[in-house]
Amino acid sequence: MLVSEKEPLLPQLERAGVLVDYQCREGYCSSCILKLLRGHVIYPTEPLAWVQSGYMLACCAIVKSDIEISFL
Amino acid sequence: MSYSTFNRKHFDSMKEPMFFGENVNVARYDQQKHPIFEKLIEKQLSFFWRPEEVDLSSDRKDFQNLEPHEQHIFLSNLKYQTLLDSVQGRSPNVALLPIVSLPELETWIETWAFSETIHSRSYTHIIRNIVNDPTAIFDDITVNEEITRRADSVSKYYDQLIEMVNLYNTLGVGTHTISTRGEVVINLRELKKALYLTIASVNVLEAIRFYVSFACSFAFAERTLMEGNAKIIKLIARDEALHLTGTQHMLNIMASGRDDPEMALIAEECKSEVAEIFIDAAQQEKEWSRYLFKDGSMIGLNAEILSQYVEYITNMRMQAIGLEAHFDTKSNPIPWINAWLVSDNVQVAPQEAEISSYLVGQIDNDLGDSDFDDFDL
Numbered sequence: 001m002l003v004s005e006k007e008p009l010l011p012q013l014e015r016a017g018v019l020v021d022y023q024c025r026e027g028y029c030s031s032c033i034l035k036l037l038r039g040h041v042i043y044p045t046e047p048l049a050w051v052q053s054g055y056m057l058a059c060c061a062i063v064k065s066d067i068e069i070s071f072l
Numbered sequence: 073m074s075y076s077t078f079n080r081k082h083f084d085s086m087k088e089p090m091f092f093g094e095n096v097n098v099a100r101y102d103q104q105k106h107p108i109f110e111k112l113i114e115k116q117l118s119f120f121w122r123p124e125e126v127d128l129s130s131d132r133k134d135f136q137n138l139e140p141h142e143q144h145i146f147l148s149n150l151k152y153q154t155l156l157d158s159v160q161g162r163s164p165n166v167a168l169l170p171i172v173s174l175p176e177l178e179t180w181i182e183t184w185a186f187s188e189t190i191h192s193r194s195y196t197h198i199i200r201n202i203v204n205d206p207t208a209i210f211d212d213i214t215v216n217e218e219i220t221r222r223a224d225s226v227s228k229y230y231d232q233l234i235e236m237v238n239l240y241n242t243l244g245v246g247t248h249t250i251s252t253r254g255e256v257v258i259n260l261r262e263l264k265k266a267l268y269l270t271i272a273s274v275n276v277l278e279a280i281r282f283y284v285s286f287a288c289s290f291a292f293a294e295r296t297l298m299e300g301n302a303k304i305i306k307l308i309a310r311d312e313a314l315h316l317t318g319t320q321h322m323l324n325i326m327a328s329g330r331d332d333p334e335m336a337l338i339a340e341e342c343k344s345e346v347a348e349i350f351i352d353a354a355q356q357e358k359e360w361s362r363y364l365f366k367d368g369s370m371i372g373l374n375a376e377i378l379s380q381y382v383e384y385i386t387n388m389r390m391q392a393i394g395l396e397a398h399f400d401t402k403s404n405p406i407p408w409i410n411a412w413l414v415s416d417n418v419q420v421a422p423q424e425a426e427i428s429s430y431l432v433g434q435i436d437n438d439l440g441d442s443d444f445d446d447f448d449l
Contacts, residue, residue, distance in 0.1 A: 019407055
């Protein structure tokens with residue numbers, strides 16, 4: 001799917017009909033955590049939740065390249 | 073050795089480990105070894121709320137109209153949550169403050185525990201509103217076997233750590249003979265292990281145990297019942313998500329070894345024991361769901377679905393601290409819970425609320441030019 005840099009990935013996934021769990025939608029609960037298999041995302045403000053390398057928070061990540069993701 | 077409320081030694085607090093270093097002296101927040109705890113404090117303070125701000129007037133009527141088995145589900149969850157927050161309102165302070173060594177972490181622990189006391193106060197607010205005699209409910213918490221069994225497992229690690237820290241602070245490391253206990257060996261490595269396991273068990277409490285009750289509260293609210301309660305639970309869930317992040321950070325910082333290298337070894341050594349804590353808790357919560365639904369299910373939720381949810385969140389939480397998922401359940405069996413857990417629209421004042429029971433006669437504030445098309449002057 002084609003995503004934009006204008007908003008985080010989560011609302012874009014939702015509009016595309018992909019259901020991702022969420023709670024805070026601002027980066028502290030890590031409910032929306034996804035595996036980032038390939039590609040690059042950035043966080044305009046660093047999220048409070050712990051994000052291990054190879055993972056991403058859909059609610060606040062801005063996609064910066066082609067990415068491949070999977071559910072946990 | 074023995075705890076000092078104002079450590080007179082000169083040391084650089086930026087070089088101290090999170091725990092078992094120097095006792096904190098100056099409460100300063102201009103610099104932090106682990107800035108995350110300062111950010112968590114700020115966030116928690118911004119969340120401040122009071123239970124009395126939530127209107128529960130329709131809940132009393134709703135409660136009286138619930139079927140007896142639904143009242144059992146509702147009250148049992150409240151009792152269990154009361155137990156959990158009774159523990160969480162005091163234990164981080166009692167267990168962790170005597171051994172913490174960073175000012176920002178010390179204050180995070182206090183801020184965290186304080187917010188749990190708000191949760192406890194909200195249970196009193198809810199219970200006082202729905203029954204005439206709250207004492208009968210509160211008294212049952214200490215005698216009901218289903219609840220006390222849970223009390224044992226949530227307080228076990230805290231109590232062990234507190235006992236060891238008491239001995240460490242009075243007698244120091246070494247082998248001691250205590251009249252009631254015989255020979256007791258206190259060493260720092262065992263203390264650190266007890267600490268790591270305690271934080272892991274708290275993580276489980278906040279990450280899994282609370283969510284079973286949350287699911288039931290929101291299942292009532294899905295049927296437009298007990299909506300005031302759901303509003304309070306939503307605020308509690310927002311706090312708990314933050315606390316959960318706090319304990320995940322503590323565990324991950326410990327496991328990374330960048331705070332205290334020995335802690336990384338302990339974390340590695342405890343991996344299977346921590347996984348066991350998660351799996352045991354999931355098992356207990358599944359048993360709890362069977363107890364909740366023993367006299368009948370509720371629309372949208374039964375013991376089977378709730379157990380699948382327990383397995384699902386256990387998998388998620390285990391992976392968040394670098395453990396393998398244990399259960400086969402891959403997807404959330406109650407995706408509707410997200411809409412209730414979402415905290416970006418939490419507003420406590422009833423006139424701002426979106427609860428349907430308050431929407432009678434609601435005025436729509438969104439006006440466009442076309443809204444005046446029918447008007448002739």
